[in-house]
Amino acid sequence: DAGVTQSPTHLIKTRGQQVTLRCSPKSGHDTVSWYQQALGQGPQFIFQYYEEEERQRGNFPDRFSGHQFPNYSSELNVNALLLGDSALYLCASSSIGFEQYFGPGTRLTVT
């Protein structure tokens, strides 16, 4: 049984560009949450998707958007990249009432 997978593993973008990160949840999970982890910090909640809708959102600007597909996989999109968007982006999947299981993350570097 595959756990949570994320792609790509790492990427480098230039300021002002747009990026899309992808996440496939653990089998049997229907909820996907995204977190941003800056270097040396704890993860910060971006948003959560359930039944293809954004269910909760953290304190992130509208440049951060997402999508969930019928197979429960999810995408995180970031527009107009800033240097401060450089971070590890973690995806976590869960099912109602259970723990969140994390993927290995995508390391985004903005230059």
Place this chain on the structure above:
Amino acid sequence: AQTVTQSQPEMSVQEAETVTLSCTYDTSENNYYLFWYKQPPSRQMILVIRQEAYKQQNATENRFSVNFQKAAKSFSLKISDSQLGDTAMYFCAFTRGGNEKLTFGTGTRLTIIP
């Protein structure tokens, strides 16, 4: 809003010794869940142990145990017989439950010395 505080940025201990990591939190909720996650250099966030606030008994998982003090809003992690593979960042996290978001502390970097 909930907050989670980890006041020990770094700790180190000799292999086979016992170490305790501290965590305090602030919430007005009565029912909630607390977690300790481990993040090794591979970056994968791994769940170590969980505690439900309505349970008075402290959770244990093999060499890992917690000291949950609800009134003091304290949630420490004890690692017994520490092993080299325990070297990692450790994060304390809070959730109201029901698939709500996780709120993390800033982490403690633990190094096990051979």
